[in-house]
Amino acid sequence: MDNAADKAAINLRGREARFGSFRLLPSRQQLLCGDEVLRLGGRAFDVLRVLVENAGEVVEKQALMTSAWPNTYVEECNLRTAVAAVRRVLNTWGSKGDYLETVPGRGYRFIAPVSIMDGKPRRSLPSPLSRIIGRDHAVGALAAELRTGRFLTIVGAGGIGKTTVAVSAARLAIEQRQFYSASLVDLAHLRDPKMVLSAIRSGLGFATTAGDDLSEIRALLADRRHLIVLDSCEPFVAEVSAAVRVILSGAPSSVVLATSREPLRAAGERIWRLDPLTVPPPYAAINARSALSYSAVELFCERATANSASFRLTDDAVRHVAEICRKLDGLPLAIELAAGRLDTLEVAELAAELTDYFRLHMPGRNTGLPRHRSLQTTLDWSYETLSDAEKVLLRRMSVFCGACSYDALKAVVGGDGLDPLAIHSLMASLAAKSLAIGAGELSASGHRLLDTTRAYALQRLEQSGEAETIKERHARYFEQLVAATAASVGGRSTVQWSAFCAQTIDQVRVALDWATARPTAAHLAWRLAISALPMWATLGLGDECFAQIARIGPLPAS
Structure with missing residues (x-):
């Protein structure tokens, strides 16, 4: 019969074994239940170590005695006493159930599932490569939240800096000794939802395992104060939520900090x-x-200085920098990508070049995450997680310049495969997924897309083949809305009318741009321009009014 102890199935040198609520640390000659050190004699400890190293295998009596009493002759009764001591401690401190099995005439077998991890505390959190700007308050507040919350999710648009803030808050929490250890689990590379659990196991530092289920992860964490940072959860919201729920229910001292472009919608989530x-x-x-x-200007200037030795923020350059930051919606990723272009462009040239296409395709660093190589890839990542109906709404919504009301959405984007009655819930879903911003409930001012998201959605709309239809609907809707609203106020200047003009003028400009460029829409362009005359007058935009009318040209014959 082969000697199982000689096989050394698991090497525990410098590692830690986990089974049930116990932690076995051979390097420190300690058996712990949670953080409580248990009393176990040296010989009994050696017997337990050999059995755990050979979990699932029969270890013969002679092999156990040789390992626990090297170079010493002992009777078998000594082994039985040591095994009894092990059983007594495990059954006293552990959950009900057997850990050791006696194999008559041969020896003993350790039958509880065993997980092995590195013995040192896991602090697998990357260090920042550059100074983090504009996030001090968020990092400090999140670290404070981690003292009491067990499940927090940082939600925001792609490129807004969720990973940076999460890792920084986790590092601060470790420095403040809130946690014994921390692990970063990146889910961005996964393509199969079945691999979520494996990714979490790997991030937690499993070296070897006797099983592959959530109970093993719960056993690993047990009562340890551990912080798990789950990054990029949005592709597998349901799977991550289920895993977190089971892990936290069995690991009462652990905390999860997740990042996602939408909430995970799990019980207890903040x-x-x-x-x-x-x-x-x-x-x-x-x-x-x-x-x-x-903070957006500060970030741009710091990154610009790193990319161009000649860059200086002067009073002449500041308006161009401010324009760049506004065009990029204050998104840190977009600002860093733009600052990287100053190796070949002057700041004024960069501000002028930030067209929709250039904005989406600015290249990033080769060392960046694949989804962060450009704004295009970042938004592709979000778009592919949407349902078909959400994709239709997002790309059609791009015809609006600024906020759009629920009534406008129904009139312009509803129909042709998109149920108008479903628009409200779809809009709420896009807002939850950080692709639209606005109030939780659609109000008069409604929701809008960030400029970078709108540029991307417009590109998708053109590719869909329905751009002309939706843009014409948009122009007709605002021609009728402006005419009806102007008639209702009867030429009187009111606060409500002034607010309407300020909120609607950009929609009129976009509609006129489309209609003026198409000879077949000349009548619509003229009707829209005439309807908008009171708006231009209220806003003091007489020069713009004359320029727009001149662009339309003569009124065609009916």
Whole structure:
């Protein structure tokens, strides 16, 4: 009969064995239940170590005695006493159930599932390669939340910096000794939802395992104060939610900090919405010094200096920098990509070149995550997680410049495969997935797309072949809305009318751009321009009014 102890199935040197609520640390000659050190004699400990190293295998009596009493002759009764001591401790501190099995005439077998991990605390959190800007408050507040919350999810648009904030908050929590250890689990590379559990196991530091289910992970964590950072959960929301629920129910001292473009919708989840960096408002009177109080400008300047030795934020350059930051919606990823173009462009040229296509395809660093190589790939990542109906709504919604009301959405994007009655719930879903911003309930001002998201959605709309139909609907809707609203106020200047003009003028401009460029829509362009005359007058945009009418040209014959 082969000697199982000689096979050394598991090497525990420098590692830690986990079974049930127990932790076996051979390097420290300790058996722990949670963080409680249990009393177990040296010989009994050696017997337990050999049995755990050969979990599932029969270890013969002589092999056990040789390992526990090297170079010493002992009677078999000594082995029985040591095994009894092991059983007594395990049954006293552990859950009900056998850990050791006696094999008559041969020896003993350890029958509980065993998981092996590195004995040192896991702090597998990457260090930042550059200074983190504009996130001090978020990082500090999140670290404080981790003291009491057990399941937090950072939610925000792609490229907004969720991973950076999560890892920074986790590192701060470790420094503050809130946790014994921390692990980062990146789910972005997964394509199969069945691999979620394996990715979590790997991130937790499993070296060897006797099983492959959630009970093993729960046994590994037991009562240890451990922080699990789950990054990029959005492709597998249901699978991650289920895994987190079971892990936390069996590991009462552990905490999960997740990042996702949408909430995981799990019991006990706290949502932390991450906002873009601050940008100077349009028409703000700023200079080089005051502009640096906006975190988006500060980030752009730091990254620009790293990419171009000649870059300086002067009072002349500040308006171009502010324009760039606004066009990029204060998204850190987009700002870093734009700053990287200053190796070949001047800041004024960069501001002028930020067309929709250039904005989406600015290349990033080769060392960046694949989904962060450009805004196009970042938004592709989000788009592919949508349902077919959500994709239709997102791309059709791109015809709106600014916020759009529920009534406008139904009139412009409903029909042709998109149920108008479903638009409200679909819109709420896009907002939850960080692809639209606005109030939780659609109000008069409604929801809107970030400019970068709108540029991407417009591209998708053109590819769909339905762009002309949706843009014509948009122009007709606002021609009728502006005419009806102007008639209702009867030429009187009111607060409501002024607010309507300010909210609607960009929609009129977009509609006129489309209609003016198409000879077949000349009548529509003229009707829209005439309807908008009171708007231009209210906003003091007489020069724009004359320029728009001149672009339309003569009114064609009926």
